[in-house]
Amino acid sequence: MKFSIPAFALFVFSAAAQQVNRTQTNGWGSTPAQRHYINAQQALTVINAAVNFSNSINVPNDIAVFDPSSQLVAFLRMDNAYLGSVDISMKKAKTVTYFNGLFPSYGLFNRSQPGGDLFGIEQTNGGLVVFGGGQPIFDPNGYFIGAVGVSGGTVQQDIDTAVHAAQSIGTTITM
Ligand SMILES: *[C@@H]1O[C@H](CO)[C@@H](O)[C@H](O)[C@H]1NC(C)=O
Numbered sequence: 022m023k024f025s026i027p028a029f030a031l032f033v034f035s036a037a038a039q040q041v042n043r044t045q046t047n048g049w050g051s052t053p054a055q056r057h058y059i060n061a062q063q064a065l066t067v068i069n070a071a072v073n074f075s076n077s078i079n080v081p082n083d084i085a086v087f088d089p090s091s092q093l094v095a096f097l098r099m100d101n102a103y104l105g106s107v108d109i110s111m112k113k114a115k116t117v118t119y120f121n122g123l124f125p126s127y128g129l130f131n132r133s134q135p136g137g138d139l140f141g142i143e144q145t146n147g148g149l150v151v152f153g154g155g156q157p158i159f160d161p162n163g164y165f166i167g168a169v170g171v172s173g174g175t176v177q178q179d180i181d182t183a184v185h186a187a188q189s190i191g192t193t194i195t196m
């Protein structure tokens with residue numbers, strides 16, 4: 022399978038360079054040296070920010086925070102949040118961490134559609150989520166420290182909630 026994420030990144034994610042200093046990333050997302058690990062306190066702040074935003078739009082969400090090695094750091098299922106969204110929120114975050122924080126979960130959306138050169142990619146890795154709600158988290162120095170996945174509302178609501186949550190401790194990528 023032809024898999025050309027770097028070209029894709031340059032084409033689609035040029036806006037990201039304005040938000041995150043990627044001069045040392047060699048075009049593949051974060052390098053190992055650039056990965057710092059979100060800690061439990063930071064993850065709690067992300068969860069709390071997501072809860073606040075979810076309450077403000079009246080959507081009960083499942084919220085997952087993963088570190089750059091795709092390991093779970095924090096998770097909350099808000100009251101009334103869908104059980105089906107537990108797995109979706111986690112897979113949204115993992116979809117981000119599996120690709121070095123290079124793009125939000127929806128970065129794979131177009132190319133995974135029928136006819137796209139990454140058609141079927143969501144079947145890999147035990148299942149990816151290619152629509153919105155997973156956001157990379159960069160600390161104030163631009164280091165990739167983890168990802169947050171939100172599921173429970175519309176895709177746009179999930180994106181808005183995840184962006185807000187990521188920005189509670191740093192920056193993220195939007196397109
Ligand atoms: C980005 O990081 C590089 C390497 O640390 C540094 O030389 C450069 O000045 C930074 N650019 C911006 C815009 O902060």
Ligand SMILES: *[C@@H]1O[C@H](CO)[C@@H](O)[C@H](O)[C@H]1NC(C)=O
Binds near residue numbers: 069070073
């Ligand atoms: C959540 O909102 C409350 C009040 O609406 C505020 O006191 C609190 O600081 C907020 N927490 C976060 C993490 O945004």
Ligand SMILES: *[C@@H]1O[C@H](CO)[C@@H](O)[C@H](O)[C@H]1NC(C)=O
Binds near residue numbers: 127128130196
């Ligand atoms: C997907 O393609 C549509 C139509 O070309 C475009 O408007 C949209 O920005 C693309 N979305 C992503 C995430 O690349």
